[in-house]
Amino acid sequence: MAITMAMAEATTTTAITSMDELALLHLLNLASPALPIGSYSWSQGLEAAVEGGWVRGEADLPGWMEGLLEQSLCRLDVPVLARCHRALAGADTAAFREWNDYALASRESRELQQEDLQTGAALLKLLRQLHPLDSRLPDAGADAIGLPAAFALAGVVWDISARATALGLLWSWAENQVAAGIKLIPLGQTAGQRVLRDIRPRIPPHLDRALARHDDDIGASLPGLALISAAHETQYCRLFRS
Numbered sequence: 001m002a003i004t005m006a007m008a009e010a011t012t013t014t015a016i017t018s019m020d021e022l023a024l025l026h027l028l029n030l031a032s033p034a035l036p037i038g039s040y041s042w043s044q045g046l047e048a049a050v051e052g053g054w055v056r057g058e059a060d061l062p063g064w065m066e067g068l069l070e071q072s073l074c075r076l077d078v079p080v081l082a083r084c085h086r087a088l089a090g091a092d093t094a095a096f097r098e099w100n101d102y103a104l105a106s107r108e109s110r111e112l113q114q115e116d117l118q119t120g121a122a123l124l125k126l127l128r129q130l131h132p133l134d135s136r137l138p139d140a141g142a143d144a145i146g147l148p149a150a151f152a153l154a155g156v157v158w159d160i161s162a163r164a165t166a167l168g169l170l171w172s173w174a175e176n177q178v179a180a181g182i183k184l185i186p187l188g189q190t191a192g193q194r195v196l197r198d199i200r201p202r203i204p205p206h207l208d209r210a211l212a213r214h215d216d217d218i219g220a221s222l223p224g225l226a227l228i229s230a231a232h233e234t235q236y237c238r239l240f241r242s
Contacts, residue, residue: 025157031168037122043240048232074210076220084152085162092238108226111242123150
């Protein structure tokens with residue numbers, strides 16, 4: 001297991017270090033918590049999980065995160081991102097829209113879909129402001145776009161490979177989950193860094209499996225997350241929007 005994880009990390013490291021420096025800087029920008037898309041206001045169900053006693057402390061958070069990483073992001077978000085990236089690179093607008101719509105239809109609660117839509121729309125708006133003449137970007141009146149598809153757009157516009165773009169999405173998500181955990185559980189800053197240290201080596205193997213998925217294997221169903229996310233809508237005291 002340790003050898004497999006080390007090989008996966010080496011593959012990811014090779015992919016990143018072989019990147020053009022400008023593309024690498026774009027990737028860092030895309031994965032930065034400073035990216036103005038509003039991710040900090042959403043917790044992806046973590047707030048309700050803390051309220052319900054599912055996540056009680058530092059020891060519980062890595063397990064919660066890996067569950068979402070394996071059963072949700074790497075079964076749906078990452079494979080969809082990769083296909084949207086490939087469709088955009090091949091100027092296949094219909095395929096891009098089909099996979100974007102599939103991801104949006106797969107969100108199992110209103111809050112989770114709102115998070116996807118609003119962060120995706122914010123990233124698309126940012127890209128249009130930074131690159132107003134890029135014809136690959138949908139018009140302002142275009143159909144709704146989710147975050148995986150918006151990340152794919154950024155990856156293509158900024159010449160970032162599909163794998164590196166997906167890695168950026170996963171790292172951005174992991175940092176946001178830890179930041180939410182620091183406020184909600186609460187955790188100290190050092191404890192948050194320990195959680196990131198523990199989850200970091202688990203990301204590359206999951207990413208490998210996500211990128212190897214066939215079309216018929218794409219999809220996620222987490223009944224517990226759906227139920228607790230729906231319960232969050234009527235939670236009495238909330239810090240986050242999901």
